Every structure is written in C-alpha cells, then in structure tokens.
Amino acid sequence: MASSIRGGRSRSDNIEPDPLNPKQTVLHVAPLNSVPYIGPPTPHSYTASSPAKKNSETVEKVGPAMIFLPSLSTREEWNNVVAATKVGVALTGSAAMGKIGPVVGPMDIGESDDSYFFRVSLPGVTRDEKDFSCEVEPDGKIVIKGVTTTGEKIVCKNSQIFQMQSQNLCPPGHFSISFQLPGPVDNQQFSGSFGIDGILEGIVKKR
Template sequence: MEMDGPVQATNSNPDEGLDPVNAQTGMADNDQRFLLFFIMGTYFGPDIKGESSPKSVLQRVAKGLPPYTSDQLARSQITILEIERTYHYVLRKADQSAVVKLPIFHQFIQGDLPKHEEDPRANYPQFPDLFPPSLHPHSLDRNQHKVVENIVFINNPDIFHIDQEDIERFRTLTGLEDFVLDEAAARLHYTEGSILLHNGEVTVNEPDEESESKKTRRVDELLELDDPLKHEHLMMHLNSDLVDRAGPAMVFLPSFPTKSELSNIVAATKSGFALTGSAAMGNMGPSVGLMDIGECEDAYLFRISLPGVKRDARDFSCEVESDGKVLIRGVATTGEKTVFRYSQMFEMQTQNLCPPGRFSISFKLPGPVDPQQFSGNFGTDGILEGIVMKDRDGR
C-alpha cells in the first residue's frame, strides 16, 4: 500500500508470525498494528456532504483527492463502540493472537500506542493520523457515549488501490475472502466470551434472519414507565457472614416501603439486593425476574430470566446507576384473555403465564459500578445478561 503524507507506512512480511514477546508484554506487534491501521483506513472515511459514494481514508490518499475542510463535513457522529465492534467483527474468524486487547485498541484510537522501537516497520499510522482531531474531534454525546465526529462506516470498500500483497496479508490474518461486510452485523457485533463494555446499551438479538440481527437502545431514549416500587410484595435475598447461615430467604413487607426505607433495608445486608416489580409477585406464572449474579476482580455479571417479555428496543430498557442499582423496564406479551393467531381468535381457558402489560424490575449489585462501562445482551432464549465494571475510583 503506497501512501503519501502522514499516513505512509512500511509493509512487513505477511508470513511473519505474531511476536510472542509482544504478546507477553502487552505491546501490539507488527501484524496487530497492521490490522488496526488497515481496518480503520479501509472501512471508515470522512463523512463528506453530498458524497453519494463515501471513500475510505486510504482510497482518498490513493486517488490523490484534495484535503477536505470542516465546512465540507456532514456533522455526523459515530460511537467508539461501533468502531470497536466493527474491528472485532472483521476479526471474528482470526486467531485471537491477532486481536488486541481493549486498552491497546483505545491507545490506538487516541494515538497513544507506543512506538515499536525494535521493529520500526510496525509503526503504522494511528487513528488520529487517519482522522485528524481538528476535523474529527472526540467528545461525549448527550447519552454520555464516546463519539467521533464526521466519520462514516463503509461496508463495501473499493479496494482497487490496495497492493495485492496487503490484500493477501489481510485475508491470511482475518480468514476472510471478501471485503464486503454486513453493515448491521458489523456495527452491532457482540463477541461471545469477551467484554465489550460501554455506557448504557443493551443489544437485542433478533430471531428473524431477514431483519437486522441486532438492535440497540440507549438509556436516555427509554420510555417513562411504571414506578418500580408500586408493587405489593418486595423480595430480598439475604447473605450473612454468620457461621450459622439460614440459607436463601425472602422477606415480605406488609406495606409499600418508601425509597429511603428500601435503601436502608438493602444497606443492612452484605452483597444483598432487592427485587421489585413482577419479579417479586408470587402469583406470576413463569418466573420473570429470576436471576444470578456473579463477580470477578473488576466486574459484576448478572443474568435475568425474562420469558414472554417483548424484545422490541422501543419497549425494553436496562439502566445501571453508579451505586449499583439496575432498573429493567419492559412489556410482557403473554397472559392475554384472548389471543389472535393466523386470523383465528382463541379464548384462553387458563392464564398461568405472566400477565400482559408494562413491568419493572430493580435490584442492586453488591458494590458501586461505572455506568459507562456496561454492556447487555438480551437473547432469543429470554435471558438478559449484563456485565458492568466495578467503580475503581469509588473504592
């Protein structure tokens, strides 16, 4: 790939393997840096007003197009999360040794990736070299998501300008034969077994293969729904350090507690959490709101059973607050008296499933968290799984 100006890079031998020393020290090696540079330069470009066919950074350089000005830019925004997910989607078939860890990825995005002193050929241009901050500033949007301005994703890039050697290197490292990406799948890619943590987004997996495979909903766009405390029963799991433990327990309160009383009750437990809403209603059918909570050194994981809950992003939300409170709001679609299917009307003889309508569930994680480091996945199995990083500063 021959390039002029600040984005020039020297190619390395594509047959060179990933450096095991770099893998141990946490420094990105030649192939990892090549992939970062190549993916960002090929699948992203400036969002120019009136440009019907967006051109990637590397394509613009190869064509010798004149520099663009801020007046030509469309004032659009793309989240760092979408860029990150595209990177992982391109490398979904690659050996994991080719994929950098998130701290290194964000160093590249900020232009802080340390120079490779032992292999100068590995010092490819970084993200700010491709997208100068003066034209593509980094900021937080109104949802407190990290965004970059005036950048467009290109799912079917023109590759005429790319050297065949670089194309083969890309194919060898990624395992991909084609450069065309599914736009929705790329920008909303969820990596199993890894933590893609960002503020307040819940990914909803869609079962219809003909529609988008995933959708997201951000927390401040969520609907104003029922007060989670307006339910008759409050269920609380208790955990004790006493030698003579009573085991799992539920506490039923005879009247609605105030928010202050609820906070005091939860505060009296160690690693306890409170459930409200349909999760606490003993007369429900299937167990909406049954959950597991896990903990590792730097994060919490929770899984909640939500059978029969509408998975449309317009009706479902999951919010995480800094004190560890999680609030889930949604709409149950089961338990109707009358069901219409295929132009037929069924009068239900029994109604044991969760009643239809809006519901809310709230609980508290064992400790404070960083809401900006939260990711959730609502699968077709009716299980909502969320991972949120602990608040290191709050300790």
C-alpha cells in the same frame, strides 16, 4: 391413719419448705426414664445444642429475597423498600402478579476481579427497544423496566383466535425489577444482551 412424709410432718400441715442453702453442693442426677416429645411444637419451644456442636457449625447465609410490590405503590414506598434491601430483588407491576409457571425476575450475580455479571429471567417480556430498558447506576443498582405480553385472555395466532382457558403467566402490562450489585460500578462501561430465550445478561466494570 394420716399419711406422712420425712421428719414426721403430716401432708395436711401447712408448713413452708426449708430455705435453700446457697453453699450446698449442687447434685447432677440423671433421670430414671427420658422419652423425647414427639407431639406438635409448643408456642415457646426451642432446640438447644451443645457448645461444642454450636461452635463447629456455621450459620447458613440467606440469599437474596424477592419483594413483590403492588401496582398502586407510591414512588416513595418503592424507593424506601428497595433502599432497605441491598441484597433483594424488587418486583412491581405485572411482574409481581404472576401465579404459576415461569416467573419474571429470578436473577443470578457473578463477580470477577474487575467486573460484575448478572443474568435475569424475563419470560414473556417484549424485546422492543421502545418498551424495554436496563439502567445501571454508579452505586451498582440495576433497574429493569419493560412490558410483558403474556397472560392475555384472547390470543390471535396464524389467523386464528384462541380463547385462553387459563392465565397463569404474568398478565400483560408494564413492570419494573431492581436489585443491587455487591459494589459501585463504572456505569459507562456496561454491555448487555437480551436473547430470544428471555434471558437478560449484563457485564459492568467495577469502580
């Protein structure tokens, strides 16, 4: 006895389904049972949100990004990356090679009515003027160059020689850090200080 479907047609009959009628009213039918998927995300999965909720939510802005450039980068590659990242921080040399511990390069930027303020963390960086420089360009670009003195394999302190069992800080060597202030500045009106706490602070007038 053959099973059948509505209209007396047999399941074994190869019959094309009736064409859809565009004038037919669309029915909204709720599912009998709905269980949320709790497995791993699928390659093409997405999350849908209702229009009302979407309009009420604000898009979270992403802060400045850190860009680590290898020591063998060419000047052209370095300039291209920095130029394309107006709100990023570019690190090269020893500053880009630290593993764990204090990181060279994290920075904060502030703004008043007529000036910009920035603060950069430079742990393990020598404060000697012949090895350290901070340049401010008219377009608001800040370029910091210096030398890190941490991460050595052998340290001499108080007439003693220490063989370091780990080198997790930035290795000794030259580095550069660059970032962009929000707008152009008068680079002739710049004042900065590099404290013994390893924090560089600078104030520069807007243009």
